[in-house]
Amino acid sequence: GESVGLHLPTLSVQEGDNSIINCAYSNSASDYFIWYKQESGKGPQFIIDIRSNMDKRQGQRVTVLLNKTVKHLSLQIAATQPGDSAVYFCAAPLAGGTSYGKLTFGQGTILTVHP
């Protein structure tokens, strides 16, 4: 199966700084990863995903980097805003597959953005 974990439980940044949230995974056969944002009282919200045939993918203010050699991925948020304050999870399909519907999540990193 797959397990994912995060290096830091909390991250505190100043508004305008760049944020980097890290995640490690265990199954070298995993070929699909997703980052979610969860605000208080809400369900996880899709941010960005990446497949193993890529090492970088960019979205609006977010970039995900995948290093298959060390089984590590990171989420970079540019010009972090107070609205980015939330818990961020990395997730991967259970059993190393590519189905969205059966995911394993890490514990999460709490991002706090100070004005």
Add this chain to the structure above:
Amino acid sequence: DAGVTQSPTHLIKTRGQQVTLRCSPISGHKSVSWYQQVLGQGPQFIFQYYEKEERGRGNFPDRFSARQFPNYSSELNVNALLLGDSALYLCASSLSTATNYGYTFGSGTRLTVV
């Protein structure tokens, strides 16, 4: 369009009781997944349903069961509640189980067992 709707939003039950949680997927979505999120942790997969059939089950005891109806809505049932069942229960829906279709999560049902 309405998102994934879950009911109730909050629920308090006593140990040993039974509970039913409900999920209405986004219109047109045929696949529903259920997750349990204990406070301070990431969601943990419980069940996946597609076209009314179970397509996956996580590492949960038989006290947990679910079903999907012809209109693609779903129910999660938990029998003989334990204090450890206190959690946020999330439902997510998608058009299909295919990998290029994303799942949208609801806001969850907060279950407290006392």
